[in-house]
Amino acid sequence: MWLFLVTEVLFFGGLFMCYLLYRVWYHDAWAEGSRELDIRLGGFNTVVLIGSSLTMALAVRAAQTGKQRAIVGWLLGTMALGLTFLVVKFFEYREKFEVGHVPGYNFHVDPAHAGIAGPMEIFFSLYFTMTGLHALHMVIGFGILSVICWMAYRGRFSPQWYTPVEMSGLYWHFVDIVWIFLFPLLYLVDRTGQ
């Protein structure tokens, strides 16, 4: 499982590299772009996702101590928080579609920033790629957790064997870590303007 996560680190690492390079090149556009994002929604989602990591860790603990009912409960909590995250993300995306910040034919920015419209489009391309892939990972994680939850409900796990719970927990924490980096890099950086 850790080996798979190593490949995932480098998969997202490539995107972060891309982000970093364009940030160095188009510093102003990055600052403007990040100011367009809603920090309240981003912050709320950060809290939600870290909370879901907590419930996931407690689910693994329940599996370790053999408390079948508790596993199901914590897993359902994790899935509920994951779903909350995705719903908030949906509204964030919809707002971006409405104001025309989605890269492509209808992309447009505030006329005041017309000079850096091109680089800002790159910023939003990266924003959608990175958060989109992150959201995809969450959808997959949600699917995995549903299966694990069903297995736990059927009493498949014991303190001797709870590997699937632990593995899906590692995956879920990894997705959380990706967001821990995405949040400051996309939402927070250059808020004050430099």
Place this chain on the structure above:
Amino acid sequence: MSHISPKSTYYTIFGLLMMLTALTVFAAFHHLGVFNFPVALGIAVTKATLVILFFMHAKYSSRLTKLFVGMSFFFLLVLFSLTLTDYLSRGLKTYPGGAGGAGYAPKKAAAPHEPAAEGDNEAR
């Protein structure tokens, strides 16, 4: 493998993560000059480390697992540092004082995306 952390550990780590989140948002709204980016990144790294060590039990895992965790971030650093040594040093020779963010000084340095340094050497 079967180290069982007490529940209080998880709640403590969660509390720390929440505090760091609040701190990073707080710091983002203050003008720290060049330090805004390192501070935000430093807090993110701290949070990730907490999650890996305690939520993902890396602290209590075998040496092999620890090696893999370290390896992934080592190669991530290789990716970042090697790429940036290239891009950030471009134009250092042709543009006195360095091009700053290479590629983002197009008015002064002519086509900094091109490997201008080599052509410059030949011209001399």
